[in-house]
Amino acid sequence: MVTAYVMIKANTGDADRLRSEIDDIEGVVDTHIVAGDVDLIAKVEVESPGKVKDVSATSIQAIDGVEDTRTYIAMD
Numbered sequence: 121m122v123t124a125y126v127m128i129k130a131n132t133g134d135a136d137r138l139r140s141e142i143d144d145i146e147g148v149v150d151t152h153i154v155a156g157d158v159d160l161i162a163k164v165e166v167e168s169p170g171k172v173k174d175v176s177a178t179s180i181q182a183i184d185g186v187e188d189t190r191t192y193i194a195m196d
Contacts, residue, residue: 123165123194124172126180130159134185141183147175158190169193 130138135153139160142151147166154161164175176191 121165122167122169122172123163124176125192125194126162126164126176127158127190127192128160128162128180128186129157129188131185131187135159138183138185142180145175145179147171 128138128142139151139153142148142160142162147164148162149165150163152161153159162180164172166172166175172191172193176189180186181189
């Protein structure tokens with residue numbers, strides 16, 4: 121099992137809608153709206169690093185209102 125955290129920058133006013141849409145993506149186990157440099161953090165648990173790419177680069181980045189993402193794979 122691979123765990124990753126996706127930091128998501130959202131268009132102003134879109135965080136609540138994005139949280140709901142991101143939570144519906146297969147492999148996303150939790151999404152939080154946060155304060156700071158990013159607007160949301162999604163926890164992803166999938167079978168392989170390639171699946172992390174599918175969730176982050178393909179599914180999350182394709183959602184209207186997502187400006188940018190940064191993905192971090194847990195090492196422990």
